[in-house]
Amino acid sequence: MTTNDKELEQKRVDEVAEIIDNKIDKVRADLAKAHSETGNIEQNYGENTKVNTFEVDDQMETNASVQQQKQLVYLAVENENILNSNEQKLKNLQGSPYFGRIDIVEDGEKDTLYIGTSTLQDEDGDFLIYDWRAPISGIYYNGTLGKVSYPTPTGKAEVDLKRKRQFQIVHNKIRNMFDTNETVGDEILQSVLSEYSDEYLKSIVATIQHEQNTIIRDIDSDVLLVQGVAGSGKTSAILQRVAFLLYHSRSSLNADQIILFSPNKLFSNYISEVLPSLGERNMRQVTLNEFISLRLTGIQVETLFERYEKDERNLPQSMIDIRLYKESAEFLNDLEALENKNKDHLLYFEDIIFEGRPFFTKDEISEIYEKQNKAFSIPDRFLKTKNILIKRLQKRIHRDRDDDWVQAEIDNLSDEDFQQIITDHNIEESTNQRSIIAEEFLKDRYAPIYNALINNYFFNPYEEYLYLLSLMDQNIVSKEIWDTMIEAIDHNVEAHKLGLSDSVAVLYLRDYVTDSGYNAGIQHIFIDEVQDYTMAQLKYISHAFPEAKLTLLGDRSQDVLTSSYRDKDLVTAVSDLFNKKRLTTITLNQSYRSTAEITNFASQLLPDTEKIKAFSRRGEKPEIHVYENENVYYTGLKDCARELNKKYETVAILTRNEAQAEQVYAHYGDEAQVTLVDADFRSVPKGIIVMPIYLAKGLEFDAVIAHDVSADNYPDSRSRDTLYTICTRAMHSLTLCADKELSPLIRSRETAKLQTN
Numbered sequence: 001m002t003t004n005d006k007e008l009e010q011k012r013v014d015e016v017a018e019i020i021d022n023k024i025d026k027v028r029a030d031l032a033k034a035h036s037e038t039g040n041i042e043q044n045y046g047e048n049t050k051v052n053t054f055e056v057d058d059q060m061e062t063n064a065s066v067q068q069q070k071q072l073v074y075l076a077v078e079n080e081n082i083l084n085s086n087e088q089k090l091k092n093l094q095g096s097p098y099f100g101r102i103d104i105v106e107d108g109e110k111d112t113l114y115i116g117t118s119t120l121q122d123e124d125g126d127f128l129i130y131d132w133r134a135p136i137s138g139i140y141y142n143g144t145l146g147k148v149s150y151p152t153p154t155g156k157a158e159v160d161l162k163r164k165r166q167f168q169i170v171h172n173k174i175r176n177m178f179d180t181n182e183t184v185g186d187e188i189l190q191s192v193l194s195e196y197s198d199e200y201l202k203s204i205v206a207t208i209q210h211e212q213n214t215i216i217r218d219i220d221s222d223v224l225l226v227q228g229v230a231g232s233g234k235t236s237a238i239l240q241r242v243a244f245l246l247y248h249s250r251s252s253l254n255a256d257q258i259i260l261f262s263p264n265k266l267f268s269n270y271i272s273e274v275l276p277s278l279g280e281r282n283m284r285q286v287t288l289n290e291f292i293s294l295r296l297t298g299i300q301v302e303t304l305f306e307r308y309e310k311d312e313r314n315l316p317q318s319m320i321d322i323r324l325y326k327e328s329a330e331f332l333n334d335l336e337a338l339e340n341k342n343k344d345h346l347l348y349f350e351d352i353i354f355e356g357r358p359f360f361t362k363d364e365i366s367e368i369y370e371k372q373n374k375a376f377s378i379p380d381r382f383l384k385t386k387n388i389l390i391k392r393l394q395k396r397i398h399r400d401r402d403d404d405w406v407q408a409e410i411d412n413l414s415d416e417d418f419q420q421i422i423t424d425h426n427i428e429e430s431t432n433q434r435s436i437i438a439e440e441f442l443k444d445r446y447a448p449i450y451n452a453l454i455n456n457y458f459f460n461p462y463e464e465y466l467y468l469l470s471l472m473d474q475n476i477v478s479k480e481i482w483d484t485m486i487e488a489i490d491h492n493v494e495a496h497k498l499g500l501s502d503s504v505a506v507l508y509l510r511d512y513v514t515d516s517g518y519n520a521g522i523q524h525i526f527i528d529e530v531q532d533y534t535m536a537q538l539k540y541i542s543h544a545f546p547e548a549k550l551t552l553l554g555d556r557s558q559d560v561l562t563s564s565y566r567d568k569d570l571v572t573a574v575s576d577l578f579n580k581k582r583l584t585t586i587t588l589n590q591s592y593r594s595t596a597e598i599t600n601f602a603s604q605l606l607p608d609t610e611k612i613k614a615f616s617r618r619g620e621k622p623e624i625h626v627y628e629n630e631n632v633y634y635t636g637l638k639d640c641a642r643e644l645n646k647k648y649e650t651v652a653i654l655t656r657n658e659a660q661a662e663q664v665y666a667h668y669g670d671e672a673q674v675t676l677v678d679a680d681f682r683s684v685p686k687g688i689i690v691m692p693i694y695l696a697k698g699l700e701f702d703a704v705i706a707h708d709v710s711a712d713n714y715p716d717s718r719s720r721d722t723l724y725t726i727c728t729r730a731m732h733s734l735t736l737c738a739d740k741e742l743s744p745l746i747r748s749r750e751t752a753k754l755q756t757n
């Protein structure tokens with residue numbers, strides 16, 4: 001590449017930068033204008049709705065006018081939103097308008113395309129920048145020079161890729177520029193990965209690698225399972241994939257139809273900037289616990305973290321055996337089969353209480369249910385019962401409307417409330433207007449009953465679950481232990497609590513009997529850290545979102561929360577669970593987060609079968625500090641953190657569990673620059689932080705100190721995943737501190753600098 005090449009490219013950057021600046025000025029002016037228009041319309045709308053509603057004619061006129069005004073407000077707001085989004089996209093291009101260029105020959109014609117985070121056209125409609133998600137841009141990430149193809153609506157198009165050029169442009173100046181035959185050459189990746197960590201994960205759009213691109217652009221799989229080593233870009237790929245899907249299906253998909261199950265609240269904040277930097281809105285995010293708790297209102301569901309902390313203290317074998325069964329997809333199948341087998345069984349119903357008294361008693365509900373034809377399925381019989389109850393409620397409303405107490409209540413209504421009923425229900429003037437008003441009044445009054453019916457509150461899934469458990473012919477543990485377990489759940493439910501595996505089973509059962517609980521509007525579900533999920537949970541999630549395609553990403557070696565009792569092959573288990581769906585499995589072996597020294601050290605913690613490729617970014621060897629006793633240990637740990645903090649903004653001391661994090665923190669006294677991070681934190685503070693590893697899942701830090709890697713604390717292979725996950729959170733510096741004897745998990749000492757104190 002010649003100096004002249006660079007000058008020409010820089011000239012183009014300058015031109016494009018100027019166009020972007022001009023466009024931003026224009027969009028800002030449009031936005032100011034649109035904003036003041038929206039203000040006017042809104043003000044007008046406010047005034048119109050204040051019109052007299054006491055005369056019927058006025059009222060109708062007002063309704064029509066209000067509708068019209070509402071529409072105007074909607075359009076104005078929509079227009080502003082579009083302008084805002086355009087402005088955001090242009091701002092994202094400012095300073096670094098593109099990162100790639102491809103020269104192609106298509107049907108004998110030469111073309112040069114520049115690729116950036118969004119499309120930019122000049123006045124004549126010519127493309128100055130192609131969106132990275134455009135089909136043709138795929139060539140940039142996938143293709144090596146020569147004949148390549150890209151998808152078009154009419155099939156594959158063949159082109160000859162003549163050149164692939166990468167840029168690193170900062171403040172509109174070309175810092176680096178390379179021609180390459182690879183996906184993205186090492187030089188640019190090196191420079192990106194050497195940067196220090198940030199509060200937020202960054203977009204990898206400019207340096208997406210070949211396998212990552214396959215994940216991002218997959219549109220055919222129902223279930224896309226990614227097994228990727230720590231730091232291989234799984235989370236980054238998910239976010240790029242969301243942006244890709246939003247672009248690819250822009251007429252039929254919006255961000256609200258995508259849900260990401262994330263491991264914790266810190267993580268949600270950590271990833272929150274990527275999509276906006278790509279000009280897209282964030283998808284919905286939920287933790288598994290929030291998802292379950294929202295569906296089981298009034299019950300406190302045990303969190304995975306709480307359970308992990310309890311497991312650390314005591315986890316008898318019988319409990320492991322029961323839990324493994326309850327976490328399997330078969331358990332849910334068995335519950336369903338048992339429910340069906342037992343046609344004569346009367347479901348557990350509940351009274352519907354209204355104003356302190358039963359409105360429908362459980363006897364009445366049971367009687368209706370019993371009368372349903374047993375040849376029908378349980379969900380059918382349940383639905384018929386529900387419909388009869390709704391009809392009875394409607395009859396009751398019709399009957400009660402002429403009762404004296406109702407009439408008296410209507411007489412007592414203020415004029416405004418009276419008119420409100422008329423307006424809300426569009427009641428026209430007629431001879432029986434008063435009866436109609438009475439009926440509507442009663443509907444409002446009885447709305448809680450209607451809601452209770454619609455939401456199936458008259459069915460008690462907890463009792464039903466306990467009953468089915470008692471019927472189970474299991475051979476996992478002795479009958480005595482099984483019965484004790486049922487009793488424990490019963491006590492728990494009385495205290496409005498539920499264990500994690502029971503909660504999913506109750507939900508599944510409730511949804512099965514009541515034929516409800518699914519949301520067909522959601523089109524994509526992403527699950528990060530899928531190794532923390534059980535097959536029962538995955539089965540339930542896929543039942544709850546029947547139309548959604550699933551993208552599952554995990555690392556079997558980072559099974560921090562369940563490896564104490566589970567020994568599973570994630571890929572096989574997931575493949576078995578979704579064997580009827582189009583499933584694609586992708587493996588990522590290359591790790592990008594850490595220096596080669598850290599990755600190589602972390603890899604030797606795992607069995608030799610694990611293949612992890614370190615990225616060729618060099619750094620210091622990890623250090624192991626072994627201390628003679630507890631007193632010197634804590635002084636040493638603190639000194640080490642302080643030293644590191646001089647160089648790195650964030651130093652994370654990571655522990656096995658909460659108690660250990662608290663213990664470390666207690667040794668700090670009130671030192672201001674140290675923060676103990678717990679599950680309620682929304683963002684990671686700077687300075688020295690102390691936290692249990694499960695809260696740091698998915699996150700990364702410049703420098704990590706692994707607390708107490710002694711043989712006591714990490715005695716055997718069951719704690720291997722925890723130690724591995726801790727080590728792989730480090731980007732530039734890793735130190736392991738041990739009180740006395742070093743853990744046997746640390747096999748190869750050559751990959752680290754050992755120091756005894």
Ligand SMILES: Nc1ncnc2c1ncn2[C@@H]1O[C@H](COP(=O)(O)OP(=O)(O)OP(=O)(O)O)[C@@H](O)[C@H]1O
Nearest residue numbers: 204207208209230231232233234235236592593698
């Ligand atoms: N193609 C890439 N270009 C630049 N940086 C990348 C690329 N892929 C990954 N990275 C960087 O590597 C780091 C790890 O990525 P990410 O958190 O997505 O990995 P992960 O597989 O989800 O990790 P883990 O499972 O350990 O939490 C991040 O800093 C990310 O920006």
